[in-house]
Amino acid sequence: xxxxMYKTIRCGDVRAGDIGKEVTLAxxxxxxxxxxxxxxxxxxxxxxxxxVTANPELAAAAHETAARLRNEFVVQIRGxxxxxxxxxxxxxxxxxxxxxxxxxxxxxxxxxxxxFNINEESPVDENVRLKYRYLDLRRxxxxxxxxxxHKITKFMRDYLDPLGFIEVETPILFKTTPxxxxxxxxxxxxxxxxxxxxxxxxxxLKQLLMxxxxxxxxxxxxxxxxxxxxxxxxxxxxxxxxxxxxxxRDDVLDIIEGLFTELIPAVAPHKKIQQTPFPRxxxxxxxxxxGIDKPDLRFGMELCDASxxxxxxxFKVFQEAxxxxxxxxxxxxxxxxxxxxxxxxxxxxFAREQGGQGLATVAYTGEGVKGSVAKFVAAGEAxxxxxxxxxxxxxxxxxxxxxxxxxxxxxxxxxxxxxDRLNLADKNKISLVWILDFPMxxxxxxxxxWEAEHxxxxxxxxxxxxxxxxxxxxxxxDAYDLVINGTELGSGSIRIxxxxxxxxxxxxxxxxxxxxxxRFGHLLEAFEYGAPPHGGMxxxxxxxxxxxxxxxxxxxxxxxxxxxxxxxxMADAPSPADPRQLKELHIRLLDER
RNA sequence: GGGGGCGUGGUGUAGCUGGCCUAACACGCGGCCCUGUCAAGGCCGAGAUCGCGGGUCCGAAUCCCGUCGCUCCCGCCA
Numbered sequence: 167x168x169x170x171m172y173k174t175i176r177c178g179d180v181r182a183g184d185i186g187k188e189v190t191l192a193x194x195x196x197x198x199x200x201x202x203x204x205x206x207x208x209x210x211x212x213x214x215x216x217x218v219t220a221n222p223e224l225a226a227a228a229h230e231t232a233a234r235l236r237n238e239f240v241v242q243i244r245g246x247x248x249x250x251x252x253x254x255x256x257x258x259x260x261x262x263x264x265x266x267x268x269x270x271x272x273x274x275x276x277x278x279x280x281x282f283n284i285n286e287e288s289p290v291d292e293n294v295r296l297k298y299r300y301l302d303l304r305r306x307x308x309x310x311x312x313x314x315x316h317k318i319t320k321f322m323r324d325y326l327d328p329l330g331f332i333e334v335e336t337p338i339l340f341k342t343t344p345x346x347x348x349x350x351x352x353x354x355x356x357x358x359x360x361x362x363x364x365x366x367x368x369x370x371l372k373q374l375l376m377x378x379x380x381x382x383x384x385x386x387x388x389x390x391x392x393x394x395x396x397x398x399x400x401x402x403x404x405x406x407x408x409x410x411x412x413x414x415r416d417d418v419l420d421i422i423e424g425l426f427t428e429l430i431p432a433v434a435p436h437k438k439i440q441q442t443p444f445p446r447x448x449x450x451x452x453x454x455x456x457g458i459d460k461p462d463l464r465f466g467m468e469l470c471d472a473s474x475x476x477x478x479x480x481f482k483v484f485q486e487a488x489x490x491x492x493x494x495x496x497x498x499x500x501x502x503x504x505x506x507x508x509x510x511x512x513x514x515x516f517a518r519e520q521g522g523q524g525l526a527t528v529a530y531t532g533e534g535v536k537g538s539v540a541k542f543v544a545a546g547e548a549x550x551x552x553x554x555x556x557x558x559x560x561x562x563x564x565x566x567x568x569x570x571x572x573x574x575x576x577x578x579x580x581x582x583x584x585x586d587r588l589n590l591a592d593k594n595k596i597s598l599v600w601i602l603d604f605p606m607x608x609x610x611x612x613x614x615x616w617e618a619e620h621x622x623x624x625x626x627x628x629x630x631x632x633x634x635x636x637x638x639x640x641x642x643x644d645a646y647d648l649v650i651n652g653t654e655l656g657s658g659s660i661r662i663x664x665x666x667x668x669x670x671x672x673x674x675x676x677x678x679x680x681x682x683x684x685r686f687g688h689l690l691e692a693f694e695y696g697a698p699p700h701g702g703m704x705x706x707x708x709x710x711x712x713x714x715x716x717x718x719x720x721x722x723x724x725x726x727x728x729x730x731x732x733x734x735x736m737a738d739a740p741s742p743a744d745p746r747q748l749k750e751l752h753i754r755l756l757d758e759r
Numbered sequence: 760g761g762g763g764g765c766g767u768g769g770u771g772u773a774g775c776u777g778g779c780c781u782a783a784c785a786c787g788c789g790g791c792c793c794u795g796u797c798a799a800g801g802c803c804g805a806g807a808u809c810g811c812g813g814g815u816c817c818g819a820a821u822c823c824c825g826u827c828g829c830u831c832c833c834g835c836c837a
Contacts, residue, residue: 203794217797237787256797265795279788282770286798288786290770293829346837366837393836519762519833621837675837730830 178214184247216261231271238277244270317433331382336371347391358752364390372409376700409702434714457578462652463597465590481542487567495573498555502562503529522576526565606641615676620645624659658703665693
């Protein structure tokens, strides 16, 4: 019931209890219907729509003004709340029992005809929507998404405060990080040739806050990464950044799990969390069973290792794969045994896109075993495969013979393809799963060096520390991911809090003494002054909102997003800089365009 | 960097095996009519040369080549 200078009641709040009252409304014309005599106006504000009547016999001037109104005009209306005549109520409207009989209608601002309809959810070319983002945001869909985001961040703050967390802001102008994504750079005017970097995350800063004795920190933090866009990636995005001191892994997991277990029903009651406590998978299990480190557990179709079944296979491709240390893995696709040659060819093309060599199929039809490798499959093998996968007649087995990495990747991608094609995942289910025990390092073949799988601040498993010089590839770390419906919601880890271990890890990933000192001197020094053991996590708020709002795209949950080319088409950013500005910044442009 | 899809009035689509397209339909827009509608209704009307450039052809929105833009995916995203 917020009153203001312009309105005594919100449009969406007018109810039967207000009948007889004089009210003043202000809002936008959502629709208007001129019946020759009486004119009906639907006036909209953020809280809803209310019908206003303009009757020439009751208020001639108001009626005259009402006749000139068009969609999206901004108006202020003084009138009396009336019960609608019997039979004229509109049950689709929260305000449908009543209407406002206008006495005065004032145009606060006229409006051009909008480039698309504000009052309905018709599809519109996204470029047009982005150009007129302020109009798109006026529509119900994005209004709802803005409110959802607000509820999410408000819930997070309210949840964490009583647990002793404090929100601390960290700088946007910071320092470039080696490894990781490309940085956005900001040139310094005062220091020619020097640049700030926008943080890819407040990682180092929150660790320094732990050294500072904050113990429990969080921030609704903006992060910047200059990489190519995806449906779930923007150059700038928001995380719930969180860090705790004196914790083991499970302390962090418990806090985060408690937060989401309560948050989701509170802000998205129609969504049901599939399983609490959240299931926990090791990274190795996730890869073996789902072929991916962010499995969607809303459906089965797990990967099976059929290497044993085909150990003595006559099929050359299978023989070769096994001989060279590879595997034969498969998934069973329900009800697709009747796939045509073309259907299967399309799947093969898809498998190749994912990096596979090809795809073999075995179809259990009513008339026996069919499929691309049917003639190489012995009866015993067919039966064993059927038992291994649990396939029924009518199912199609997709087999990949390759390195374990590639087989997992291809089948994991196929599993998701069929999730969407066969509608295997319930929209209103939320599968949240922890992925634990990630490898500490992976080998970068191109650069011929070890890289941190999670990031360089992650604590290796204590027991694996001795292997850092001898066998880094087999080391596990105390890193963890939280996965929601097959999307990485966030990741975190227990951090290194000792300068000697941190230094060792930097060395392992190929940083020189000079680089270590130049880039991380402050951190290593800080660790020498009593750094507590600590760890944390950073769930992505945009991705969470996207899933909870059933949006297919991250742009739908960001007020002013950039398009795939990282352009803001509304403001036309980025744009060329004024030569004077460039000069001040000591920047000369190369002659490319 | 690579691959797929799309690009027709303000918006969404149809047309796209070339000629009947002087480009259709819906919404929106403008005018007129109508005192109870609420996706109001009726009548009338304006509005696109089919992303751009080139080519084939007697003839192209429709075929070919190039190019630009948007989008999805791979690479990339510690």
